[in-house]
Amino acid sequence: MKMPFDQNSLVKDIVNIFPQSSDLFKKNRLDFCCGGNRPLAEAAGEQNLDVPAILTELEDLYKKHNGTAENMEVWTETDSAALIDHIKHKYHRELEEELKMLSPYVTKVAKVHGDRHEELLKVYELFYELKKELLEHTGKEEAIVFPLLLQLDSADEEQRSKILSEITELEKEHDHAGSILKELRIITSDFNPPMDACGTYRLVYKRLEALESHTFMHVHLENNILFPRYIA
Numbered sequence: 271m272k273m274p275f276d277q278n279s280l281v282k283d284i285v286n287i288f289p290q291s292s293d294l295f296k297k298n299r300l301d302f303c304c305g306g307n308r309p310l311a312e313a314a315g316e317q318n319l320d321v322p323a324i325l326t327e328l329e330d331l332y333k334k335h336n337g338t339a340e341n342m343e344v345w346t347e348t349d350s351a352a353l354i355d356h357i358k359h360k361y362h363r364e365l366e367e368e369l370k371m372l373s374p375y376v377t378k379v380a381k382v383h384g385d386r387h388e389e390l391l392k393v394y395e396l397f398y399e400l401k402k403e404l405l406e407h408t409g410k411e412e413a414i415v416f417p418l419l420l421q422l423d424s425a426d427e428e429q430r431s432k433i434l435s436e437i438t439e440l441e442k443e444h445d446h447a448g449s450i451l452k453e454l455r456i457i458t459s460d461f462n463p464p465m466d467a468c469g470t471y472r473l474v475y476k477r478l479e480a481l482e483s484h485t486f487m488h489v490h491l492e493n494n495i496l497f498p499r500y501i502a
Contacts, residue, residue, distance in 0.1 A: 273332050277321055281313050282306030282469060289476040290335050293371050294327055306469055345495055353496055354416045361488040362408045368484070369401045372477050379471045387464065389457050400450045407443045415440060422500055437497050444489045451482045
């Protein structure tokens with residue numbers, strides 16, 4: 271997939287189009303906030319960075335996050351072992367990475383702008399609650415529930431009851447994560463930053479909205495495709 275930006279694109283525009291690029295820019299000390307109104311080549315050159323190398327890294331990152339749209343129909347026809355493997359690699363690993371990378375930005379904007387925009391303090395609180403919930407949830411799925419699901423065909427009645435109980439608990443946790451995301455959307459006015467928001471402030475809202483979409487697709491695969499196979 272061809273990137274919708276190049277070395278002549280303004281750094282701030284690249285981040286607006288592709289928020290995850292901020293991780294690469296931050297690593298290379300490229301200012302995408304106050305100093306983002308410059309072409310990427312100019313900003314990188316000022317830091318004595320290899321522009322083609324930066325573009326290659328940027329392209330790899332873009333393909334990783336935007337290479338293909340998720341085709342849910344494919345997974346309805348896939349066996350459970352392959353589906354579980356897909357959930358772990360596409361959703362769990364990407365979720366862990368994004369929560370790790372997004373955390374410093376959420377902390378920074380709450381600390382810097384929370385006195386004038388009190389909603390950011392609530393965003394901070396909700397984000398870290400969501401982060402804790404999701405990491406515990408995915409850890410339990412991989413350590414306990416997914417292995418149990420794959421053993422269900424040979425399970426006795428007691429084991430089957432335990433597995434179904436675990437599924438019910440996971441669905442409750444999905445609902446709770448969804449309620450946190452709903453509250454985040456409300457408190458951020460549908461992830462629309464105020465007029466005076468800086469680049470990092472806007473970045474946080476964009477990435478929170480992307481996190482919401484990623485989580486919804488993750489939950490859909492489990493609640494509506496994987497779990498019904500066992501409940502039925």
